[in-house]
Amino acid sequence: MTSPSSRRARRIPAVLRRKALLAAVPVTVTALLAGAGPAVAHGTGSAGVGDPYFPLAGNGGYEVDHYDLTLRYDTGSRRLEGRAVLTARATQRLTRFDLDLKGLKVASVTVDHAKADFRRSGQELVVTPRRALRPGRAFRVTVDYHGTPKPVTDPDGSADGWIPTDDGAFVAGEPQGAMTWFPVNNHPTDKATYDFTVTVPKGRTAVANGVLLGQRTAHGRTTFRWRAAEPMAAYLATVTVGTFKVERYTTRDGVEVYNAVDPREARAAAPVLRKLPEVLAWESGLFGPYPFRAAGAIVDHAPDVGYALETQTRPLYDSAPDLATLVHESAHQWFGDSVSLTTWKDIWLNEGFATYAEWLYDEQHGGDTAQKSFDTLYARPASDELWAFPPADPGSGANIFGTPVYARGAMVLHELRRAVGDKTFLRILRAWATKHRDGHGTTAQFVKLAEATSGKRLDALFRTWLFTEGKPRRA
Numbered sequence: 001m002t003s004p005s006s007r008r009a010r011r012i013p014a015v016l017r018r019k020a021l022l023a024a025v026p027v028t029v030t031a032l033l034a035g036a037g038p039a040v041a042h043g044t045g046s047a048g049v050g051d052p053y054f055p056l057a058g059n060g061g062y063e064v065d066h067y068d069l070t071l072r073y074d075t076g077s078r079r080l081e082g083r084a085v086l087t088a089r090a091t092q093r094l095t096r097f098d099l100d101l102k103g104l105k106v107a108s109v110t111v112d113h114a115k116a117d118f119r120r121s122g123q124e125l126v127v128t129p130r131r132a133l134r135p136g137r138a139f140r141v142t143v144d145y146h147g148t149p150k151p152v153t154d155p156d157g158s159a160d161g162w163i164p165t166d167d168g169a170f171v172a173g174e175p176q177g178a179m180t181w182f183p184v185n186n187h188p189t190d191k192a193t194y195d196f197t198v199t200v201p202k203g204r205t206a207v208a209n210g211v212l213l214g215q216r217t218a219h220g221r222t223t224f225r226w227r228a229a230e231p232m233a234a235y236l237a238t239v240t241v242g243t244f245k246v247e248r249y250t251t252r253d254g255v256e257v258y259n260a261v262d263p264r265e266a267r268a269a270a271p272v273l274r275k276l277p278e279v280l281a282w283e284s285g286l287f288g289p290y291p292f293r294a295a296g297a298i299v300d301h302a303p304d305v306g307y308a309l310e311t312q313t314r315p316l317y318d319s320a321p322d323l324a325t326l327v328h329e330s331a332h333q334w335f336g337d338s339v340s341l342t343t344w345k346d347i348w349l350n351e352g353f354a355t356y357a358e359w360l361y362d363e364q365h366g367g368d369t370a371q372k373s374f375d376t377l378y379a380r381p382a383s384d385e386l387w388a389f390p391p392a393d394p395g396s397g398a399n400i401f402g403t404p405v406y407a408r409g410a411m412v413l414h415e416l417r418r419a420v421g422d423k424t425f426l427r428i429l430r431a432w433a434t435k436h437r438d439g440h441g442t443t444a445q446f447v448k449l450a451e452a453t454s455g456k457r458l459d460a461l462f463r464t465w466l467f468t469e470g471k472p473r474r475a
Contacts, residue, residue, distance in 0.1 A: 001174055001332070001351070001401065002308040002325055043132060045097035047124050049187045053155075053344045053397035054175060056123060058187025059098040062133075064088045066192055069182055072199040072221075073206070073241055075168050080104070080149050084182045086141040094133040099125040100179040100186035102161075104147035112139050125183055143183045152176050155398035163305060167262075168204055168241030170302040172309040172316055175344055175400070178234035188340045189440060191231035198239050199223040205244040207260045209237055209312050211294045228312065230292050231438045233340050236312040240298050251277050253284070256294045258314065262301040268320035269299045275323060279330050282364075283357065286426060287331075287433045291338035297326075310354075312337045324358050331357035339436040346443050347400045348391040348466070352409020353429075359410060374414045377407055382471040392443050392466040412465040419461055420454040428453045 045061025048054075068085040086099075102123045109118040111129035119126050125143070133139055149162035149169075154176060161177025163170040171181065178184045185192075198206035202220050210228030217223075228237070244260035251257060257276065261269050276297065284290050294313040305318040308325055310332030317325070335357075336350035359370040368376075380386050385402070391409040394400050417425040428450050432441065435449065443466065451458050464472045 001310060002328065043093045043095035045092070045094055047098045047121075047126075049189060051187060051343050053394075053400065054187075057100070057176065057344075058190060059100065059124075059185050061092050061094050061097050062088045062090050062139075062185070063190050064185045064192045065138075066194070067182070067184070067237075068195045069239075070197045071181075071206075071239060073169065073239075075201055075204055075241065078148050078164055078169075079146065080162070080181065081146045082144070082182060084141075084143045084145070084184075086143075086183070086185075088139055088141065088185075090133040090135055090137045090139065092135050094129070096126060096128045097133075099127065099141070099143070099183040101125040101143075101145070101183040102152060102179045103150055104145045104181075106183075107144040107146065108142075109144075110142045113142075116141075123179055141183075145183070149181045152180055155396065156401055158306065158401075160309075163302065165242060165300060165302050167243045167301075168200070169239075170242075170300050170305055170316070170318065171238045171240045172305070172307075172311065173235040173237060174309055175235055175397070178237055181239070184234045186234050188233035188235065188344075189342060191233050191340060191438070191440075193230070194226075194228040194232060194237060196226040196228075196239055197223060198226070198241070200241050203243065204241055205246060205260055206239055206241050207244065207258070207298050207314065208239045209294075209314060210292075211256055212258060230312075230338075232312045232337070236310065236337055238298070238309075238311040238314070238316055240300060240316060242300055244298075247273075251280065251295070253281070253290065255280070255290055255292070258294065258296040259299070260297070261299040264301045265299045265320040269297075269317075272321055272323050272326050273297055273299070276326065276330070279327055279361075282361065283327075283331055283334065286357075286360065286429065287334045288430050291333060291433070291437055295333075297321075310336055310350075324361075327358050327361045328354045334433045338438060339433055340440050342440045342442045344397060344400050345394065346392070346441075347394070348405050348409035348412070349441060349443065349446060351401070351406045352391060352412060355406045355410040356413040359414070370414055370417070374411055377411060378474070387471040390467045390469060408465070412462070415461055415465050416450060416458070419458065420450070420456060424454050 045059055048056040049058035051057050064086050066087040070083045072081040100123055109116045109127055114130045117128040151159040151161040151163045160172050161180030179186045196208040199221050200206045202222050206224045208226035210226050213225040213227055215224045247259040249257050292313045296314045298316045302318040308317040310329045315329035331354040335353035359373045363369045389395050389404050391404045447462050
């Protein structure tokens with residue numbers, strides 16, 4: 001993602017787009033999804049998976065396999081009507097469970113076609129099925145809802161979720177915003193596949209993730225059907241609506257590209273979007289095969305948003321991106337989308353990696369070397385915001401899109417590259433993207449992989465660059 005100050009590759013100033021780790025016990029997906037002990041004992045799914053920065057994000061007691069979302073959005077009244085069908089599996093005995101949903105009015109809830117009781121509690125939609133769900137049981141939840149969706153304000157003051165625009169909506173969910181437009185298990189540890197059926201006024205286009213299955217216009221409205229067949233974290237889902245010029249083609253590798261560009265941004269965006277196949281091919285050469293069957297871009301005209309987001313398969317830009325931002329958001333398809341974080345504390349695994357991809361691209365395309373980018377940053381005084389906190393320990397949700405996560409996160413990778421050599425470094429990046437494809441990773445797992453691949457003890461390097469407060473001393 002770009003930052004509000006830079007247009008969120010995410011949240012790093014534009015000039016930069018260019019306590020001990022090894023003693024810590026890694027947080028696992030299983031542990032996060034287990035829920036609170038007392039809640040498990042009583043058959044109640046917890047109202048959060050235990051993320052240290054967003055404690056109410058996600059829910060315990062079940063995992064979602066698939067979301068089938070049917071939406072109707074009126075761009076004039078800004079009213080959204082929705083039906084969400086969640087196919088899930090209980091991970092414990094459940095007499096009650098939660099979904100995340102902020103705002104919007106719920107009309108009805110069923111579990112396996114039987115009417116279920118429900119109530120609202122803040123961002124929680126609390127569902128009580130007619131009969132308890134046993135551990136391991138597959139079940140289906142259907143929620144009918146409507147209202148005027150509004151974005152959520154993040155701890156850093158930026159907005160995400162369903163953000164209205166003058167011709168539709170800019171829909172970007174990192175880190176909390178998915179719950180502003182559909183009921184969801186809203187934490188990256190629970191990835192699922194998606195189907196989207198979105199109806200909008202004729203003349204508007206609704207762009208979602210994955211492959212376009214079809215569109216049909218009747219009675220003054222157009223319905224778009226999209227399918228995201230690879231697992232996706234909820235914050236990466238989008239159904240951005242607007243007046244768009246659409247371009248479609250297939251790359252040499254068989255990836256279906258769908259670009260949707262607001263006409264007001266088309267002239268500025270065209271030269272950069274023409275480079276998308278080249279950028280994806282270059283990144284595939286470094287990181288391994290492109291992880292999805294679809295790609296593209298959504299270039300909206302949303303001047304009040306202030307960032308771009310790596311929405312899966314089709315990054316979302318608030319205006320025409322520059323090449324560095326395109327490289328950054330495309331790199332996220334490997335680092336952040338295919339390989340997702342396990343807690344928001346580990347977001348440097350997304351942003352540091354995508355930022356370092358920019359450095360590598362510059363280095364291999366006639367720009368500054370990665371070493372020069374590193375040296376320029378390191379020359380900053382100890383009082384600079386770059387050294388405000390360690391990249392692997394931002395401290396709170398207010399800092400997860402701060403400069404240290406991006407720039408110092410990239411510096412960690414450069415120090416690793418210097419320590420193990422170019423060939424081994426690229427083997428590490430490729431192995432990380434391959435080993436955790438369609439899954440999750442933690443900082444501890446990355447350190448273990450780097451040491452196993454290189455055959456070197458890297459304790460001091462990672463302790464210094466990932467976890468040391470203030471400006472590290474160079475070896």
